[in-house]
Amino acid sequence: HVYTIAVGHIWCSVCSATGFPKLVSLSLDKLENLERWRVEKGSMPVLSKLSIERCDKLEELPEGLMFLNSLRGLDIKGMPQDFNDRIIREDGEEGHDFHKISHVPRVGIDGEQYY
Secondary structure (H helix, E strand, O other): OOOEEEEOOOOEEEEOOOOOOOOOEEEEEOOOOOOEEEEOOOOOOOOOEEEEEOOOOOOOOOHHHHHOOOOOEEEEEOOOHHHHHOOEOOOOOEOOOHHHOOOOOEEEEOOEEEO
8 A cells, every 4th residue: 555645734743753654655735834844753654755845934854854764755846945955055065954864865856866
């Protein structure tokens, strides 16, 4: 089974430690009011693909992404430049949030692939 979820219209979200045990793909798209997202250790243990698109108010990647050892791909599209710079700056250097996703083999930001 493939378990996928798309989330809409929230401003703050928490993925609890026991949340979404079979979720393999998550897409956050055009969540215009999402400002913060917290991922607790133990949540989404088999998540392999994460997509974040057009969530203009999202301030940063959640710390808990570093616990998602199964995550193989992260796609970021249409996010504000400040958000993107927290991951990979325009000069190619690691941003402030890079450590949260340094274990992810494939990261794409607006079509540009990293790693």
